[in-house]
Amino acid sequence: MTDKQNRTLPAQPALCRILDANLDRSREGLRIIEEWCRFGLNNADLAGECKQLRQELAAWHVAELRSARDTPADPGTELTHPQEEQRSSIQQLLEANFCRVEEALRVLEEYGKIYDRNMGAAFKQMRYRVYTLESNLLAYRRYQQLLRSQLYLVTSPRDNLMGVVEAALQGGLTLVQYRDKNSDDGVKLANARKLCELCHRYDALLIVNDRVDFAIAADADGVHLGQGDWPVAEARKLLGPGRIIGRSTTNGEEMQRAIEEGADYIGVGPVYHTPTKPDKQAAGLDYVRYAADKSPIPWFAIGGIDINNLDEVLNAGAQRVAAVRAIMEAEQPTLVTQFFISQLIRMESLKAQKALHGKN
Ligand SMILES: Cc1ncc(COP(=O)(O)OP(=O)(O)O)c(N)n1
Ligand SMILES: Cc1ncsc1CCOP(=O)(O)O
Numbered sequence: 001m002t003d004k005q006n007r008t009l010p011a012q013p014a015l016c017r018i019l020d021a022n023l024d025r026s027r028e029g030l031r032i033i034e035e036w037c038r039f040g041l042n043n044a045d046l047a048g049e050c051k052q053l054r055q056e057l058a059a060w061h062v063a064e065l066r067s068a069r070d071t072p073a074d075p076g077t078e079l080t081h082p083q084e085e086q087r088s089s090i091q092q093l094l095e096a097n098f099c100r101v102e103e104a105l106r107v108l109e110e111y112g113k114i115y116d117r118n119m120g121a122a123f124k125q126m127r128y129r130v131y132t133l134e135s136n137l138l139a140y141r142r143y144q145q146l147l148r149s150q151l152y153l154v155t156s157p158r159d160n161l162m163g164v165v166e167a168a169l170q171g172g173l174t175l176v177q178y179r180d181k182n183s184d185d186g187v188k189l190a191n192a193r194k195l196c197e198l199c200h201r202y203d204a205l206l207i208v209n210d211r212v213d214f215a216i217a218a219d220a221d222g223v224h225l226g227q228g229d230w231p232v233a234e235a236r237k238l239l240g241p242g243r244i245i246g247r248s249t250t251n252g253e254e255m256q257r258a259i260e261e262g263a264d265y266i267g268v269g270p271v272y273h274t275p276t277k278p279d280k281q282a283a284g285l286d287y288v289r290y291a292a293d294k295s296p297i298p299w300f301a302i303g304g305i306d307i308n309n310l311d312e313v314l315n316a317g318a319q320r321v322a323a324v325r326a327i328m329e330a331e332q333p334t335l336v337t338q339f340f341i342s343q344l345i346r347m348e349s350l351k352a353q354k355a356l357h358g359k360n
């Protein structure tokens with residue numbers, strides 16, 4: 001690739017060292033990301049793109065650049081940032097390494113222009129591919145997290161909102177919706193941001209109810225839209241393909257429309273009449289059975305579900321449930337969360353066993 005004809009000036013040792021260091025940096029960062037795509041996500045496409053980028057970088061990493069390396073004289077090897085020493089989650093590790101790769105590619109793009117006529121354009125194109133990889137990876141991670149979530153906590157306003165949600169997260173919750181119909185916008189935005197930070201610390205997703213603008217401003221994982229809220233397509237325009245959009249449905253027609261509109265999941269209910277939404281008529285267990293039979297996308301039974309009637313909802317075919325009062329008003333939200341999850345897992349393995357033995 002570094003055909004000498006494309007070279008504009010004889011390479012200075014400092015320039016070679018800069019290019020060598022940043023080729024190393026970008027290749028290492030991509031390797032770290034690739035390992036997660038391969039072993040953490042089992043995603044051959046994402047891992048393949050990392051490998052392809054690494055190979056293209058390797059082709060630029062010619063002997064002239066590698067031999068310019070002078071590690072003992074490099075003052076930069078001693079410099080570390082406290083954040084480099086700490087990684088509190090996979091999310092943070094990935095973000096840090098994407099940042100490292102993108103910075104290194106930018107350096108390669110700028111200094112590369114002096115070294116080789118084609119280098120600037122090549123690294124610019126690679127940097128854009130890394131941005132695309134980053135958003136594809138984030139979208140994939142979000143969707144995987146949605147798929148593995150069987151319990152969905154929808155919050156209600158509480159003095160100790162963060163404490164209750166954290167207790168549920170400690171019980172294994174992986175999906176939370178911030179729902180608050182009465183607070184001022186300033187309070188809502190502050191709460192959405194705090195909840196987002198809290199959920200991400202536990203590797204859980206945060207969805208914001210009703211408001212696309214808050215979901216964006218809080219950098220949440222998505223939005224939940226009812227039949228009277230924004231159309232899914234309009235929300236998608238603002239949120240892009242990487243964030244999750246949920247839609248409430250009370251019957252088969254609404255379910256079909258939500259799927260056609262491109263919702264990522266649907267709420268199915270209210271299963272029972274509930275004081276949390278007193279004006280809404282119950283859709284009943286029949287609609288749960290209908291969803292179990294017909295929905296090709298993830299769906300959450302919601303409305304009046306608690307630890308006493310959970311079995312009935314699961315027997316009607318629900319594999320995922322959402323709850324407000326059962327967790328928000330529990331004396332021990334951690335224990336209730338653990339109970340819900342254990343029952344959902346029990347039912348899932350019962351179904352898997354039945355399928356294995358060919359029974360209905
Ligand atoms: C998971 C889930 N399902 C349904 C709803 C209800 O949404 P909506 O009909 O818009 O009513 P409000 O929650 O906005 O009062 C939900 N929030 N979450
Ligand atoms: C938001 C919502 N959408 C349909 S039912 C419902 C409220 C569920 O609340 P609870 O779990 O307290 O019955």
Ligand SMILES: [Mg+2]
Pocket residue numbers: 209210224225226229
């Ligand atoms: Mg709504």
